[in-house]
Amino acid sequence: MAMRDVDTDQIVPARFLKVIDKEGLGEHLFEDWRILPDGSPNSEFVLNRPEVQGAQILLAGSNFGCGSSREHAPWALMDWGVRAVISTSFADIFRNNAIKNGLLPVTVEAETHGELFGMVDRDPHAEVTIDLVSQTLSFGNEHAVGFPMDPFARLSLLEGVDQLGYLLSMEEKISAYEANHDGS
Amino acid sequence: MLSKIWSDHVVAQEPESPAVLYIDLHLIHEVTSPQAFTGLREAGRQVRRPDKTFATMDHSTPTLALDLNLVDKMAAAQVRQLRKNCAEFGVTLYDLDSDRRGIVHIIGAELGLTQPGMMIVCGDSHTSTHGAFGALAFGIGTSEVKHVLATQCLLQTKPNSFEVRVDGRMGPGVTAKDIILAVMAKVGVDGGIGYVFEYTGPAIRALDMEQRMTVCNMSIEAGARAGMIAPDDTTFEYLAGREYAPSGQAWETALRNWRQVATDEGAIYDRTVSLDTGELEPMITYGTNPSMGMPISDRIPTLNEFSDVNKRQSVEKALKYMDLEPGQRLLGHEIDVVFIGSCTNSRITDLRLAADLLDGRKVADGLRMLVVPGSQSVKRQAEAEGLHEIFLNAGAEWREAGCSMCLAMNGDELEAGQYGVSTSNRNYEGRQGKGGRSFLASPLTATASAIMGEITDPRTML
Numbered sequence: 001m002a003m004r005d006v007d008t009d010q011i012v013p014a015r016f017l018k019v020i021d022k023e024g025l026g027e028h029l030f031e032d033w034r035i036l037p038d039g040s041p042n043s044e045f046v047l048n049r050p051e052v053q054g055a056q057i058l059l060a061g062s063n064f065g066c067g068s069s070r071e072h073a074p075w076a077l078m079d080w081g082v083r084a085v086i087s088t089s090f091a092d093i094f095r096n097n098a099i100k101n102g103l104l105p106v107t108v109e110a111e112t113h114g115e116l117f118g119m120v121d122r123d124p125h126a127e128v129t130i131d132l133v134s135q136t137l138s139f140g141n142e143h144a145v146g147f148p149m150d151p152f153a154r155l156s157l158l159e160g161v162d163q164l165g166y167l168l169s170m171e172e173k174i175s176a177y178e179a180n181h182d183g184s
Numbered sequence: 185m186l187s188k189i190w191s192d193h194v195v196a197q198e199p200e201s202p203a204v205l206y207i208d209l210h211l212i213h214e215v216t217s218p219q220a221f222t223g224l225r226e227a228g229r230q231v232r233r234p235d236k237t238f239a240t241m242d243h244s245t246p247t248l249a250l251d252l253n254l255v256d257k258m259a260a261a262q263v264r265q266l267r268k269n270c271a272e273f274g275v276t277l278y279d280l281d282s283d284r285r286g287i288v289h290i291i292g293a294e295l296g297l298t299q300p301g302m303m304i305v306c307g308d309s310h311t312s313t314h315g316a317f318g319a320l321a322f323g324i325g326t327s328e329v330k331h332v333l334a335t336q337c338l339l340q341t342k343p344n345s346f347e348v349r350v351d352g353r354m355g356p357g358v359t360a361k362d363i364i365l366a367v368m369a370k371v372g373v374d375g376g377i378g379y380v381f382e383y384t385g386p387a388i389r390a391l392d393m394e395q396r397m398t399v400c401n402m403s404i405e406a407g408a409r410a411g412m413i414a415p416d417d418t419t420f421e422y423l424a425g426r427e428y429a430p431s432g433q434a435w436e437t438a439l440r441n442w443r444q445v446a447t448d449e450g451a452i453y454d455r456t457v458s459l460d461t462g463e464l465e466p467m468i469t470y471g472t473n474p475s476m477g478m479p480i481s482d483r484i485p486t487l488n489e490f491s492d493v494n495k496r497q498s499v500e501k502a503l504k505y506m507d508l509e510p511g512q513r514l515l516g517h518e519i520d521v522v523f524i525g526s527c528t529n530s531r532i533t534d535l536r537l538a539a540d541l542l543d544g545r546k547v548a549d550g551l552r553m554l555v556v557p558g559s560q561s562v563k564r565q566a567e568a569e570g571l572h573e574i575f576l577n578a579g580a581e582w583r584e585a586g587c588s589m590c591l592a593m594n595g596d597e598l599e600a601g602q603y604g605v606s607t608s609n610r611n612y613e614g615r616q617g618k619g620g621r622s623f624l625a626s627p628l629t630a631t632a633s634a635i636m637g638e639i640t641d642p643r644t645m646l
């Protein structure tokens with residue numbers, strides 16, 4: 001999906017935010033782009049192509065996930081089966097939300113980005129492997145590039161470190177902070 | 185200012201880890217909180233500081249009358265769920281029938297909850313609005329809402345600072361909304377990623393608090409985490425006497441602390457951009473993100489004006505969606521709907537601007553104009569001033585407070601193919617109704633366009 005600045009209103013339109021749980025949002029992923037006004041699927045939209053069904057990596061344009069803070073966006077992507085998104089940049093809130101849900105945002109240089117799109121154009125079945133341990137992405141003929149990931153996010157994703165657990169372990173410090181600041 | 189507020193709130197900072205930040209104020213609404221409360225309940229946890237947590241309902245609530253039967257079953261269930269969660273966890277809720285209910289970012293300021301130097305979060309990207317008071321305020325996701333509920337803390341890496349300097353004196357018919365739309369057009373929709381904007385300069389200092397909120401509100405549209413304005417006497421005057429603002433001796437202490445928050449002269453920023461308002465015209469957007477904007481008398485750029493091929497393609501796609509031509513003028517373009525509302529422009533001064541222009545005039549035949557106050561308190565104030573009569577006499581609809589057509593979750597929406605001029609903050613495809621096409625502008629431009637039935641420069645009507 002090459003277009004840039006894909007916003008969260010496209011990923012999940014607001015009318016589907018009335019849920020009180022996280023399930024089933026994949027059904028509405030990119031709904032307004034996937035479904036034509038007459039209710040039939042838009043065969044030109046990339047997610048509707050038969051060859052991408054079952055794909056786990058979404059190759060996206062820059063500034064992916066801009067707009068609202070809705071965590072429904074990564075929930076919907078995950079529910080559809082996406083495990084990682086590759087782009088040149090991500091909106092901050094989207095990136096945070098994605099990591100908390102085990103959806104990997106992979107940031108690559110424009111050059112790599114271009115090569116990946118070229119490869120997928122030539123062969124829609126081309127495979128890309130993302131290795132979070134070594135922080136590398138490999139594709140084509142042994143072509144491997146590194147990608148940045150902040151160490152804490154990497155650990156959370158790899159070891160399933162629960163960020164809430166980390167915060168809860170700070171209890172003493174939080175209480176000390178409150179004792180110092182409350183009433184001021 | 186950013187560094188100062190940041191370091192004041194660091195509870196812990198371990199190597200290779202984000203900082204643990206203490207949150208002074210956590211605002212909640214019905215759409216992004218249910219799964220967070222469910223998470224707490226399942227783990228048997230409490231809300232750590234219900235006294236620092238405030239909830240309201242605004243996104244999916246009806247604006248025609250405050251009756252849950254007017255929205256669909258799912259929206260009603262969401263509202264009921266918030267009631268249940270707040271009651272169970274002891275969180276103050278400004279419920280549907282509360283005279284203090286409104287759009288979450290409007291009431292935070294109005295109640296005096298928002299104060300200088302605070303760290304404020306809400307599961308909503310336009311939390312940046314509160315930065316107008318010299319607070320560090322940003323939107324978070326639902327997982328983070330759960331973290332803050334449970335621990336009153338949040339894990340964050342420190343953003344960089346970005347000065348947006350605004351000089352000059354605005355001419356008549358030009359407003360804070362035009363400043364921020366001009367900043368957007370300059371910085372781009374992703375120019376603020378990884379930064380917090382700090383708005384400085386005489387043109388910012390000259391704005392009142394409501395206009396400053398309009399500016400900070402849209403910081404997120406450039407991808408910035410937050411937007412801030414150093415507090416000054418304008419800020420303190422606004423806060424004095426508000427329900428949650430300190431009073432008596434506490435007010436004096438607070439004032440001393442707040443004065444410390446303001447930026448020291450000569451502060452160094454990681455990036456700076458500047459804008460002169462002397463030449464600024466009313467702005468309007470032509471595309472499907474808020475950075476695709478231009479002075480109202482201009483032409484839509486032609487595609488070869490974009491050297492970046494990705495940008496060119498996105499403008500091309502946007503114009504196709506909008507059914508507009510490159511190089512076309514927007515003045516005189518026919519419109520179907522005008523929406524005055526949203527956390528960007530639905531405060532009392534916004535409504536006064538619209539009402540003044542509309543007084544003695546009529547909304548164009550066949551055009552629908554919707555005026556939705558940002559809070560019930562704004563609504564009461566407007567009615568006390570008789571503004572609602574001006575709107576109603578002119579043929580506009582006067583509604584109950586809420587987000588309404590800003591995100592079209594509650595049934596207030598553009599129909600497919602309709603063109604709307606909106607004072608809200610997002611013109612994404614389908615944002616204001618599936619297939620609807622939005623032009624973002626100031627309350628003045630929106631009102632002038634409502635009267636003429638086509639996009640109109642408000643300066644011709646002042």
Ligand code: SF4
Nearest residue numbers: 310526527587590591
């Ligand atoms: S008015 Fe619009 S932008 Fe503001 S909180 Fe509501 S939906 Fe979000």
